[in-house]
Amino acid sequence: MSSLTKKRIDSIQAIRFIAALCVSLFHFGLISPYITGHTIYDVRFFVNLFFCISGFFVIMSTEKIEKRKLFLTRRFIRLIPLYWALTFATFFAAHILPDLLGYVPDFEQLIKSLFCIPFEREANKAASAIRPIVGLGHTLQMEVAFSIVFTVAMRISHKYRAIIASAFAVVFAIIGRVFEFQNVFFRFYLYVNWSSWLFFVLGIICFYIVKEISKKDSISKSLFGIWSAVTVVILVTPQFFWNTIKAYDLSQYVQLVMCLFFVIEVILIDKMGARTPKFIVLLGNAGFSYYLIHYYIVAVAEKFLHIDSFSIKNIIFMAVAIIVSWVIAYVSYFIIENKFGTWLTDKVNKIANK
Numbered sequence: 001m002s003s004l005t006k007k008r009i010d011s012i013q014a015i016r017f018i019a020a021l022c023v024s025l026f027h028f029g030l031i032s033p034y035i036t037g038h039t040i041y042d043v044r045f046f047v048n049l050f051f052c053i054s055g056f057f058v059i060m061s062t063e064k065i066e067k068r069k070l071f072l073t074r075r076f077i078r079l080i081p082l083y084w085a086l087t088f089a090t091f092f093a094a095h096i097l098p099d100l101l102g103y104v105p106d107f108e109q110l111i112k113s114l115f116c117i118p119f120e121r122e123a124n125k126a127a128s129a130i131r132p133i134v135g136l137g138h139t140l141q142m143e144v145a146f147s148i149v150f151t152v153a154m155r156i157s158h159k160y161r162a163i164i165a166s167a168f169a170v171v172f173a174i175i176g177r178v179f180e181f182q183n184v185f186f187r188f189y190l191y192v193n194w195s196s197w198l199f200f201v202l203g204i205i206c207f208y209i210v211k212e213i214s215k216k217d218s219i220s221k222s223l224f225g226i227w228s229a230v231t232v233v234i235l236v237t238p239q240f241f242w243n244t245i246k247a248y249d250l251s252q253y254v255q256l257v258m259c260l261f262f263v264i265e266v267i268l269i270d271k272m273g274a275r276t277p278k279f280i281v282l283l284g285n286a287g288f289s290y291y292l293i294h295y296y297i298v299a300v301a302e303k304f305l306h307i308d309s310f311s312i313k314n315i316i317f318m319a320v321a322i323i324v325s326w327v328i329a330y331v332s333y334f335i336i337e338n339k340f341g342t343w344l345t346d347k348v349n350k351i352a353n354k
Helices: 010-026 043-061 071-096 107-114 137-156 161-178 184-192 194-214 221-240 242-247 251-271 278-285 287-305 312-353
Strands: 120-123 126-130
Touching (some): 010 043, 010 251, 010 278, 010 287, 010 312, 043 194, 043 251, 071 137, 071 287, 071 312, 126 184, 137 161, 137 184, 137 194, 137 287, 161 184, 161 194, 184 194, 194 251, 221 242, 242 251, 278 287, 287 312
16 A cells, blocks of 8 residues: 555545535535435535645645645645636626626725635525625635634744644634624634534544554454444434434534544555546545536526426436536646646746755
8 A cells, every 4th residue: 555645535526526516416406405404414514525635635735844844835726717717707797797606896805805804795595794896715715714723823833833823723613603793804714613623634634644644554344344333323314313413513523433444444445546537636636626617507507497206307408518618627727736837837946945
């Protein structure tokens, strides 16, 4: 078995693919009313998977101390260009077609959106929400916040970066869980998203568990079988107690355990030699682009095709909308995240090395 840091884990891309696809399904009026509020597998569960994966990759990608230098720059190059492009496009489109967003953003909101400063605004499906102009960009704002916290942790100590970053995140989660803030900035980053910090920490924990397992020459099939069986139980059982979990507001805590077992199970499958289909890896690579882009395709499809009831025709329309979203997302990933991102990273590296 090769070292964790020397072997790309393709199965992680499968998690990205599953998470992105499931989030998009929740945005179709055809499906959402039948699953939202009726299962522990809500849209937040799949968004939390993204945060968990981010925590995993952030700690893995900085194992070597030399990776510390341009970490935050590389993260911004990965996250910001597509988000900014969509923000500008949505801002101008909203002024040309006011019904597109349900409101017309002003210049101040544009600046706040670009620099991840939360603000309240009108929304299509709610009276108000703390959302940037690109609605789904609220998760990117949390990614940026965690990246900054992690950078601070590395500046304090690269060796103990995981412990320091996790300590910050846990403190933020506790504060957000205990106190309700009126200030929009603190309300968003602490109160509204208190549990998101814990899922970043969960990703770090997953990394060290898998790293420890990877030190062995092979994984015992019996151990793998036991872990797999427990994982199935962990993933299925909460649904039978969903009403109780919901009544006591325990869903985020239960989802932490579910994500832990699920992510490690998927990685263990990879370590056991199973191959993730190449097309799943490709789509998983484009998962971030798909996450940000698909909502526009869904909105257009629902507006003009009226996909709001179960029928063979609407299911086909929904499938086509999903396929079109993935195609556009992959093109976006290839051009913006891959080609442009690589070019920009090379330029930054040359400047930094002068």
